[in-house]
Amino acid sequence: MKTPALGRRGLLFGGAAAGAGVLLAGCTSNESNDGDDDGAQSQAAANTDEEGPAVTIGFAGPQADHGWLNAINEHARSRAEEYADVTLEITEGSNDTAQQIGQIESLINSQVDVLVILPADGRSLTQAALSAMNAGIPVINLDRVFDTPQAYRCWVGGDxxxxxxxxxxxxxxxxxxxxxxxxxxxxxxxxxxxxxxxxxxxxxxxxxxxxxxxxxxxxxxxxxxxxxxxxxxxxxxxxxxxxxxxxxxxxxxxxxxxxxxxxxxxxxxxxxxxxxxxxxxxxxxxxxxxxxxxxPPTMAASAIDLARAVGQAKGIGGLAEFEIPSFIQLYSAxxxxxxxxxxxxxxxx
Structure with a gap:
């Protein structure tokens, strides 16, 4: 079922206290933390195989004309396939700004629950991301950052x-x-x-x-x-x-x-x-x-994890907060x- 528009706007700005405990490095958890047991949150984080509410994630990235960009697409696809509760709608990547804007608009019109966007150009795609956020669709901004934090719920990328x-x-x-x-x-x-x-x-x-x-x-x-x-x-x-x-x-x-x-x-x-x-x-x-x-191109898999977590109103295992962070920068090992x-x-x- 699609999340009602008002409910989705709640995902943008708060209201996920029903369940902390998502293991970002692996998968997301769907166990709610309703009890007072001190171990409830860690137990929820460990139960990563439980299905949760269905989430449709739209993915829009640039053309895979480089080994790293192709790996981005593959990590997004393979991670989504690990989740029975995730449907991935992925566009054909493009380095043409106008074409990518059109693809994002199409995903917005299809009422996906969450959008993951790796923009060909962050500045040029900012307005498209803002349109998604204004429509109540949380955006996970992957790597190339938009001009304003208002254009995304969470940014995840390299350093x-x-x-x-x-x-x-x-x-x-x-x-x-x-x-x-x-x-x-x-x-x-x-x-x-x-x-x-x-x-x-x-x-x-x-x-x-x-x-x-x-x-x-x-x-x-x-x-x-x-x-x-x-x-x-x-x-x-x-x-x-x-x-x-x-x-x-x-x-x-x-x-x-x-x-x-x-x-x-x-x-x-x-x-x-x-x-x-x-x-x-x-x-x-x-x-x-x-x-x-x-x-690491594995950041695309992490973006899918984060999108699923947002869509299911979860947090991240190991953190006390009920919400996912707004900014995650990966380490360059x-x-x-x-x-x-x-x-x-x-x-x-």
Whole structure:
């Protein structure tokens, strides 16, 4: 059954006290916390297989023209399939703003209970998200943020600054005892705020290591071809260095080709995002690739969990509040040979 409009507006701004206890990392719980037992909330969080009220979740994302974006779609689909009480209405992704707005309007008109939106452009899609919220449909904003918090019930996404920070600290620790260490950065497009944030985090981390100098930085376009072209130029410009941080594992495939063609192996490489290809190379330990910093596409599965929780008026297990948070930023873990087996199942193609 569809939630009445007034009831849905209640989900936007409060009124979920009937049941705290959702295990976001796994699934949501449907056990209400009606008793006074101190263990009731933790018990509710543990009962993740119980079905609850039916929830129809609309999902609108950009075109899957990149390995990470394709993984976003797959994680959303597979997570929704785990729930007998969830119906997922997913649109064909588009990088055309007008087309994505039309898809969101169509989902609003079909009266889905909750919307998950990864906008092709957060600013341009803000009004469409506001329209959903004004129609009483809670929006889970995935990764690329809208211009105003009024456009979403909850934002969940990656930490671009933290991604650069953790890459920088990993490289810094590996080179701590190397006098005159030289580092190169292969970034994403400079017109993207996420690139600026990743570089800032990287620079802030390296500032803790006075023996390290970043001797070159060039921007690629998150594609294999651009990664190969730009990396070829960097290798010619910098005859010797100790470490390379590449912002994106897709463009890193091209960077690897350039490195192989140049026959260079005096440095180690740290990737970005967490592709399966890179994780397998880290596991094999027979190339310059020694680590990658995650920007986990599993956030799409978490967005489905959050949408289900909102639709069923639940909270999150482990938190005292009856509501889901309004902002969840994921951690950018560093994957190395020591922990790659743990993260390998999350690697994307």
């Amino acid at each position: 671009n600054y933290g991604m650069g920070l953790n890459a920088g600290h990993y490289i810094g620790e590996q080179l701590r005892d190397v006098e005159g260490a030289r580092v190169v950065e292969l970034s994403g497009p400079d017109n993207l705020e996420l690139t600026v944030q990743r570089t800032q985090g990287f620079d802030d981390a390296l500032a803790n290591y006075p023996n390290i100098e970043k001797v070159a930085r060039q921007a690629a376009d998150f594609t294999v071809e651009s990664g190969q072209d730009v990396m070829s130029g960097l290798l010619q410009a910098v005859p010797e260095f100790h470490a390379l941080w590449n912002h994106d594992d897709d463009q890193g495939v091209g960077a690897e080709r350039a490195i192989d063609q140049a026959g260079r192996d005096e440095f180690f490489m740290v990737g970005g995002a967490g592709s399966r290809h890179v994780m397998e190379a880290i596991q094999a330990d027979n190339t310059v690739l020694k680590a990658t910093v995650l920007y 560093v994957v190395t040979k020591d922990n790659v087996e743990q993260y390998l199942p999350t690697g994307f193609n």
